[in-house]
Amino acid sequence: MTKTSGGIPGQKxxxxxxxxxxxxxxxxxxxxxxxxxxxxxxxxxxxxxxVFTVTAPLWIALAATLLAGFALGWLVKGRRDR
Incomplete structure (x- = not known):
């Protein structure tokens, strides 16, 4: 048996x-x-x-920035839920 939200089956x-x-x-x-x-x-x-300079593909820097933003958002959300 599945739990439903009380709506009509098949209705969006x-x-x-x-x-x-x-x-x-x-x-x-x-x-x-x-x-x-x-x-x-x-x-x-x-x-x-x-202090130093690194030569790397731009996509690596962009991916690292994206992951850092995801991690910060996840941490802030965790603090907000408390």
């Missing part, structure tokens, strides 16, 4: 598109755009930190 719930939650659709769209942006920037660049 608010916040869904074709039965898929809009949050999932938004996440997929953002991930696809981020990957497209990363792979569109394959040139090698110099990344200067305070």
């Amino acid at each position: 719930q608010p916040g869904e598109i074709y039965g898929i939650p809009t949050r999932v659709i938004a996440i997929v769209v953002i991930v696809v755009l981020a990957l497209w942006f990363l792979f569109a920037n394959l040139d090698r660049v110099q990344i200067q930190f305070w």
Whole structure:
């Protein structure tokens, strides 16, 4: 037996598109755009930190920035939930 939200079976719930939650659709769209942006920037660049300089593909720097932003968002969300 499955738990339902009390709506009519087969009826679209608010916040869904074709039965898929809009949050999932938004996440997929953002991930696809981020990957497209990363792979569109394959040139090698110099990344200067305070003391030293590193030469690496731009996509690595962009991916590191994306992961750092994801981690910060996850940490802030965790503190907000408490």
